Amino acid sequence: MEKQPRLLASQLLLKNSLFEVSLNRVLLTWKEIATKKKRVSGGIHHPFKVGTSHGVSVSEILAVRELDVDSETKDDGRWQKMPQKSTEAYPYAFTVSYVERAWQHRWRCSDVTFHCLEGALCQQWVQTIREQLTALTSRPKHLLVYINPYGGKQQGERIYEQKVAPLFTLASISTHVIVTEHANHARDHLRTEAELKKYDGVVCVGGDGMFSEMVHGLVSRTQRDNGVDQNSPEEKLVPCTLRIGIIPAGSTDCICYATVGINDPVTSALHIIVGDAQPMDVCSVHHNNTFLRYSVSLLGYGFYGDVLADSERKRWMGPARYDFSGFKTFLTHHYYEGTVSFLPATDILGTPRDKTRCRAGCFICQHNGQLYSEDHQPLFLLPEYKGGWRVIRGKFLAINAASMSCACPRSPKGLSPAAHLADGTTDLILVRKCSRFNFLRHLLRHTSKYDQFDMNFVEVHRVRRFRFTPRYCQSDSELDLRENGKRLFSQICRDHPACSCSPAYSSWNCDGEILPHAAIEVGLVRIKGKILDENLLQSAQTGVKVHLPFGQ
Numbered sequence: 001m002e003k004q005p006r007l008l009a010s011q012l013l014l015k016n017s018l019f020e021v022s023l024n025r026v027l028l029t030w031k032e033i034a035t036k037k038k039r040v041s042g043g044i045h046h047p048f049k050v051g052t053s054h055g056v057s058v059s060e061i062l063a064v065r066e067l068d069v070d071s072e073t074k075d076d077g078r079w080q081k082m083p084q085k086s087t088e089a090y091p092y093a094f095t096v097s098y099v100e101r102a103w104q105h106r107w108r109c110s111d112v113t114f115h116c117l118e119g120a121l122c123q124q125w126v127q128t129i130r131e132q133l134t135a136l137t138s139r140p141k142h143l144l145v146y147i148n149p150y151g152g153k154q155q156g157e158r159i160y161e162q163k164v165a166p167l168f169t170l171a172s173i174s175t176h177v178i179v180t181e182h183a184n185h186a187r188d189h190l191r192t193e194a195e196l197k198k199y200d201g202v203v204c205v206g207g208d209g210m211f212s213e214m215v216h217g218l219v220s221r222t223q224r225d226n227g228v229d230q231n232s233p234e235e236k237l238v239p240c241t242l243r244i245g246i247i248p249a250g251s252t253d254c255i256c257y258a259t260v261g262i263n264d265p266v267t268s269a270l271h272i273i274v275g276d277a278q279p280m281d282v283c284s285v286h287h288n289n290t291f292l293r294y295s296v297s298l299l300g301y302g303f304y305g306d307v308l309a310d311s312e313r314k315r316w317m318g319p320a321r322y323d324f325s326g327f328k329t330f331l332t333h334h335y336y337e338g339t340v341s342f343l344p345a346t347d348i349l350g351t352p353r354d355k356t357r358c359r360a361g362c363f364i365c366q367h368n369g370q371l372y373s374e375d376h377q378p379l380f381l382l383p384e385y386k387g388g389w390r391v392i393r394g395k396f397l398a399i400n401a402a403s404m405s406c407a408c409p410r411s412p413k414g415l416s417p418a419a420h421l422a423d424g425t426t427d428l429i430l431v432r433k434c435s436r437f438n439f440l441r442h443l444l445r446h447t448s449k450y451d452q453f454d455m456n457f458v459e460v461h462r463v464r465r466f467r468f469t470p471r472y473c474q475s476d477s478e479l480d481l482r483e484n485g486k487r488l489f490s491q492i493c494r495d496h497p498a499c500s501c502s503p504a505y506s507s508w509n510c511d512g513e514i515l516p517h518a519a520i521e522v523g524l525v526r527i528k529g530k531i532l533d534e535n536l537l538q539s540a541q542t543g544v545k546v547h548l549p550f551g552q
């Protein structure tokens, strides 16, 4: 690496010991200088360097502030004993707050306080570090924060006030906070009212459903402002300029977990402060050329649709509703008949069975993203393109499309562990009708090291697009699902007297929201132009970026 010129270097006191402290444009380092004297020729004593050297990247310094040493020695009017060197010879001090990496992808805020001999030197350090921080243009200064007070264990407001707001204040980030009053409040506010020009990013305090609201609000607003029709599945979207930060306060928090590696509010707040960014794939879901919703994590029919539909009636149980409904749905063991057509992504690197995992700066995402860019019109969109689509008919316990791994605390490796965050594909997982025992084995493998796809009733395809048509789909304008479902339920039971009374339709679980149609067409959203992020060409299918890269 190119050697950076030093901006400052001084001998400063840290916890009673002298340190050689040095700053360049990239790093702040400090290394202890021994107070013990070493005899060298001529009988002169020189200090010598001992101990390990510490370093923090300038990009991970959160704040620097001058310390009032006098007040530090007092506590409630009582004088505390201070290290002699500090009070007498080193009366000036400054504190640097920085990111410290802890266990399992957790980040914490740490402080180090250096004492100086002179006030001018202390100010010079503070000012120089501040200048370095100001030069970091990717950091947000003004954020618009939405808190869902009813997500997860209903702790959103407390989590924000106690764990996140103090960090934003420390990093001199100003915030406008909105506590939502009803579902879709954040979506509608973003879509119509919010003065987005005033902010460098939006923050969502809640779970996947809340994140989904924010994506819908921001994407719709951007398309409307640019005259783009969301109803057309072929239409390229205009990318959103604002990033979305997620402070996890939901029940599954899979989007946070799969992007950061952990669902921890402090870690997420620190990623937001340092301005990290991660693009992510977005699928658009249409029914008969009418736009329904976007999905960034799971689109699940059958098992995950039924779990969600059942659990929505038990919101009062909090996150435990998913365990209850999961168990109940497992026992009911319903399968659904239909046709899945899909377009495999053949022109890409990587497969859903890879052992590698998507991380920040993922090579596969960068490579595959370029294939999807403006200059390369994908073959399958050309009018003369005929082949490619595959069709599978059958009875399915679950049809899942995972655009990212969908890792979460319930399943730390996720539904599709090798899925990529921003490669322009989604992993389509088909679980055919099998015995309860086998389905349980498949489910349990999501929580162990064993491969959940290595079972003869499970198949997985990395796709660009797919379509699902339930067997008993009546007309193009498909009738109301529930009504249809009830009528057909009895019809199927008459046709198959020995069956376990599977209803004709399940529901689609779209990032935790129920879709109103069973027949859907899904495609990875493409965006106009390319997103350039400093020197790195980010894969740019989506136009949505979160503040949460994974894997450091």
Ligand SMILES: Nc1ncnc2c1ncn2[C@@H]1O[C@H](COP(=O)(O)OP(=O)(O)OP(=O)(O)O)[C@@H](O)[C@H]1O
Binding pocket: 147, 148, 149, 150, 151, 152, 153, 179, 180, 181, 182, 183, 184, 185, 205, 206, 207, 208, 209, 210, 211, 213, 249, 250, 251, 252, 253, 254, 511, 512
């Ligand atoms: N003030 C509010 N009152 C009622 N519902 C709200 C409010 N604000 C947001 N919502 C809705 O609450 C739903 C669930 O929120 P959220 O995703 O934050 O938590 P969760 O469902 O517990 O977590 P997860 O989605 O991670 O499983 C979302 O669909 C959102 O639209």
Ligand SMILES: CCCCCCCCCCCCC/C=C/[C@@H](O)[C@H](CO)NC(=O)CCCCC
Binding pocket: 207, 208, 209, 251, 252, 253, 254, 297, 298, 304, 307, 308, 322, 323, 326, 327, 330, 406, 408, 410, 411, 414, 415, 443, 444, 446, 447, 509, 510, 511, 512, 513
């Ligand atoms: C009987 C033994 C069961 C063991 C099963 C373990 C398998 C867990 C896999 C978890 C996959 C989560 C996918 C994420 C979906 C989210 O978009 C959605 C909204 O937050 N959450 C759910 O639908 C909540 C889904 C909860 C499912 C249980």
Ligand SMILES: [Ca+2]
Binding pocket: 281, 402, 403, 404, 419, 420, 421, 422, 423, 424, 425, 426, 427
């Ligand atoms: Ca993907």
